[in-house]
Amino acid sequence: MASDNKIQEYMNKLEGEKILIETHFANMERILRDNPKLDQQKAFGLLNNFNTLSIQYDQLCNDLITFIKIFKDKDSQEIRLYKTDELLELLDERLKEVQ
Secondary structure, three states: OHHHHHHHHHHHHHHHHHHHHHHHHHHHHHHHHHOOOOOHHHHHHHHHHHHHHHHHHHHHHHHHHHHHHHHOOOOOOOOOOOOHHHHHHHHHHHHHHHO
16 A cells, blocks of 8 residues: 555656646747747747757656556556647747747
């Protein structure tokens, strides 16, 4: 029972971190949509943040998937992924505008 609680506690922590990164992605997307004319420094700053968060997000999701496969019933768990492709396209569009 204590083991199950620790497993759930760890999964909750991973999910919390995943939601935090997804919130950053959503905020970036909002900034890009609300500010069609970003200056070059801001656009590159967003790109750098995106690259860092994307690496962390991929690793976190892989860890979560592996953890579920080992400790949980994989048929009963589903992991929703943030649509980073759309954000990346928006970033790319803004960077082309500032160059």
